[in-house]
Amino acid sequence: MLNRVILIGRLTRDPELRYTPSGVAVTQFTLAVDRPFTAQGGEREADFIPIVTWRQLAETCANYLRKGRLTAVEGRIQVRNYENNEGKRVYVTEVIADNVRFLESNRDNNGGAAPREESPFGGGSGGGNRGNSSGYSRNNQDPFSDEGKPIDISDDDLPF
Amino acid sequence: MLNRVILIGRLTRDPELRYTPSGVAVTQFTLAVDRPFTAQGGEREADFIPIVTWRQLAETCANYLRKGRLTAVEGRIQVRNYENNEGKRVYVTEVIADNVRFLESNRDNNGGAAPREESPFGGGSGGGNRGNSSGYSRNNQDPFSDEGKPIDISDDDLPF
Amino acid sequence: MLNRVILIGRLTRDPELRYTPSGVAVTQFTLAVDRPFTAQGGEREADFIPIVTWRQLAETCANYLRKGRLTAVEGRIQVRNYENNEGKRVYVTEVIADNVRFLESNRDNNGGAAPREESPFGGGSGGGNRGNSSGYSRNNQDPFSDEGKPIDISDDDLPF
Amino acid sequence: MLNRVILIGRLTRDPELRYTPSGVAVTQFTLAVDRPFTAQGGEREADFIPIVTWRQLAETCANYLRKGRLTAVEGRIQVRNYENNEGKRVYVTEVIADNVRFLESNRDNNGGAAPREESPFGGGSGGGNRGNSSGYSRNNQDPFSDEGKPIDISDDDLPF
């Protein structure tokens, strides 16, 4: 009835952009969020929280977010489930984001992977392929071709 | 770095109160939270989100929450993992609540299980056993005795 | 850059529906939200927080919310300012709601004012005047005619 | 009954640390939070939201926050009121913060005022006066001496 999540953390890897069979953009990444207390032993732990974004927001995230970047995410908790290879039901909890804030510009943080775009509001190579950073065109790609795991993304998951 | 969740939904069952080996109260329940849109086909779906409360809040939840009650929960997302019987790593996502609001009084809603306590601020049988609804005293109980699944609760999970 | 508020409280009065000069619905009400602690002396205090809703949500709120009802509100803090009669700048802080949840149905709570509509999803008198509870038609009304204070609502305040 | 605010924005000035008559630290600052849409004319507007922190958090904020810094704030909305010089009741809305995150380290942003401390976890001059940046000792100060406006802070405002 009400379901609201706000997180600030850092990406553990570059985001992954894919497309559903019907061509809708989806980007997934994981946010490492430090816990507000230290574990016994004094080490600070983190929660690794899977984030999913759809459509235009997915393309923006794929273009501008990179591993290590401090990022704020607003969204809702969603619990999916599917049957795995052994016929067992597996539950997957993700945050479906509807608002993502880039708290570090590209200038601030240049460790990790090289940015695919020069600047958050900079040029890009123009044209219709913007946002599809896989190098495949939107029509003949197979976004899941390199995936060993069961395909767990479909148009049925579309939140709106 | 920041991790905040606010949910409003209904309990799918009565809450379960247990104690860690060192005697700390933990209560778990699941909140059914309706999604803000309807699936294709027009049915309204819900997310079933596991909630964990600790210490005094755990005892209050065990005493006053019941299946079906409309409830607000504030907390943070936590992702635990453990190795299962087949040596596979399993990830469990829960909301660790630090604030729970009972949006329906006992009077409002008397379906489901009978309340164990008469009123939210009513008597109880007094004495040291308050909040331990398992019928075991706090010292000789085995809160996990009736559990087939691997014990996935320990003092290591203590959030503060 | 990020601005999110979630409140649960009770309406101090029936909501007030008005229309901007260009015919956009706006509803205002105040939420009494109990503080999480007691003041010295032991009395529990509350914050009285002004809420504003626009368009369709404004009409729904005007139709179904009433004085005393337990209500959840999601939105953002907005700070307006205007010059008063004495030429002094006055600051007004409100929560612009984009999501409102009715936590008590009409059946639960029938003290206070009589409901203008029978049931949350019930009939109403039908037709185009739905949601305009002032009795004026949408075109020839003056929503501010009965107001002594400076007109502090205009199309400029439109949030989207 | 539930009152939660999360903001990300930038300080409009250096924070102001004061002490109540009984010696409790209070820090006030204003956060400029960009609105999620542009006004007609295309300019992006912001809300200027007053933040209050107490005790240890007040001292930390006074030490490490500076004008212009990107900052996340978690807290609750509080509405105070007092009678002004002309006998008129004035309402003041503030966010009482219980969690503040510094999203830019001292290195990132050195515009505006010079930092009073070298680094977030750096030295300081040590000793009991830490956090009292007014230059007054905690006992003989008058935290309101340089204030023309009515004293609007007192131990009565203490949130816990």
Add this chain to the structure above:
DNA sequence: TTTT
């Protein structure tokens, strides 16, 4: 000016 305030709600239960």
Add this chain to the structure above:
DNA sequence: TTTT
């Protein structure tokens, strides 16, 4: 499988 994890980020600074």
